[in-house]
Amino acid sequence: MQLLIDYFQADPWVFVFACALLGLMIGSFINVVAYRLPLMMDREWRQQCRELLEIDAQPPSDTAPFNLSTPRSRCPKCGHPITALENIPLISYLLLRGRCSDCGVRIALRYPLVELTCGILGLVVAWHFGFGWQAAAALALSWTLVALTLIDFDHQLLPDDIVLPALWAGLLLSLLPLFADTRDAVIGAAAGYLSLWCLFQLFKLITGKEGMGYGDFKLFALFGAWLGWQYLFQIILISSLLGALVGVALILFRGRDRTIPIPFGPYLAVAGWISLLWGERLNQLYLTWAGLA
Numbered sequence: 340m341q342l343l344i345d346y347f348q349a350d351p352w353v354f355v356f357a358c359a360l361l362g363l364m365i366g367s368f369i370n371v372v373a374y375r376l377p378l379m380m381d382r383e384w385r386q387q388c389r390e391l392l393e394i395d396a397q398p399p400s401d402t403a404p405f406n407l408s409t410p411r412s413r414c415p416k417c418g419h420p421i422t423a424l425e426n427i428p429l430i431s432y433l434l435l436r437g438r439c440s441d442c443g444v445r446i447a448l449r450y451p452l453v454e455l456t457c458g459i460l461g462l463v464v465a466w467h468f469g470f471g472w473q474a475a476a477a478l479a480l481s482w483t484l485v486a487l488t489l490i491d492f493d494h495q496l497l498p499d500d501i502v503l504p505a506l507w508a509g510l511l512l513s514l515l516p517l518f519a520d521t522r523d524a525v526i527g528a529a530a531g532y533l534s535l536w537c538l539f540q541l542f543k544l545i546t547g548k549e550g551m552g553y554g555d556f557k558l559f560a561l562f563g564a565w566l567g568w569q570y571l572f573q574i575i576l577i578s579s580l581l582g583a584l585v586g587v588a589l590i591l592f593r594g595r596d597r598t599i600p601i602p603f604g605p606y607l608a609v610a611g612w613i614s615l616l617w618g619e620r621l622n623q624l625y626l627t628w629a630g631l632a
Contacts, residue, residue, distance in 0.1 A: 347470045355465040358478060362461025363428035365482045366454030373453075373489035375407055376498060417442035428454040453489065457482055460612075467616050473517050477615055480505065480565065484608040487558065491604035497554025502561060509564030518615070519567030527563025531571055532556045555603050562611040570618045573625070577610035578603070 347354040382405065404410070412421040419441035425431050432451040439446065460481045468474035483505050491497055506528065513524035535556045542550040562574055586601050614621065 344470075351466075351469060354470045354474075355462055358461035358465035358474070359458045360461075362458040362478075362482070363454050365461070366457030366485070367426065367428045367450075369457060369482060369486045369489070370450050370453050371407060371412065372486050373493065375405070376486075376500065377490060377494045377496060379406060380496075380498060380500075414439045414441060414444065416444040428458075453485065457485055460485070464616070472515070476508075476512055476517055479508075480615065481612060484612055488605040488608045491554070491602040491608075495552065495600065495602045497552070497558055497604045499554075499557070502554060502557045506557065506561040506564050509561060513564070518565055519569075523567030523569065524564045527566065527568035527571060528560045529563070530568050531563030532560035534571070534575075535559050551603050555607060558604055558607050558611075562607070562614065566611075566614055566618060569622065570614045573618060573621050574607065574610045574614050577613060578606040581609060582606040 347357070412426070413419060414421070416439065419439055425435065425440060429451050432446060435446065437446050437448070438444065461478060464477045464481055465474055468477055483501060487497055487501055490501075509518075510521075510524055510528060513519050513521040516524070519527065535551065539549065539551055539556070542548070559571070559574070563571055566574075582601065582603060585606070589601070
């Protein structure tokens with residue numbers, strides 16, 4: 340292990356390349372998480388409802404083991420089990436020409452794109468931070484945000500099973516500290532949650548509608564815990580601008596119904612990732628522009 344550490348420190352580009360390869364593999368796993376975790380949660384909720392209603396019988400589909408490792412991934416069309424050689428990130432997709440090896444049905448382009456995205460994120464984070472604990476923590480957070488983004492796009496859900504451990508991890512990392520000291524992290528977590536909660540309550544009072552979900556409050560608190568309260572304003576500003584631009588584009592070019600809610604979590608995730616890497620520089624630019632620096 341020490342030889343590997345010395346090698347990464349001696350040649351930073353080897354570390355960058357290794358993180359990119361690791362990102363490709365993590366991306367393959369994130370595809371599984373994004374698909375299966377919501378289904379696992381749905382099963383758990385249904386089981387809890389049956390217990391509350393004192394219903395003993397379980398549907399046959401709920402009795403088979405179903406988690407992140409069981410059963411094996413299969414083709415949704417023909418049920419062909421995905422072999423190890425067919426599950427190599429990016430390479431398998433290219434060799435299979437984007438189709439199932441058994442029935443020939445087209446494989447969704449989303450899978451290799453997620454793998455490629457995680458690889459690129461690994462490369463950028465490793466290049467930005469260099470070898471060290473900051474890079475390790477930033478990589479973990481970056482890939483976590485990809486999973487949350489996918490799930491929120493698909494189900495308008497930010498699972499506590501992912502968000503809360505990441506939030507606590509940010510608070511614990513502040514003890515070192517890696518990105519923010521403990522005081523700033525605790526204030527950031529509290530301010531992140533309460534600010535969106537208050538906005539939610541005000542919007543509901545005025546319109547009678549819920550403008551966002553509680554998962555958004557927790558995700559914003561997560562960024563406060565990781566980066567400190569000083570970065571919350573830029574995160575909410577960037578995410579709001581991104582959400583507005585994408586929302587207008589969807590309405591104009593795809594005819595999206597304005598009454599259909601748009602998940603806010605993905606825009607928070609993108610804005611938080613930008614602040615993770617370049618937040619200090621953005622704050623300095625803002626202070627300089629405002630004449631406060």
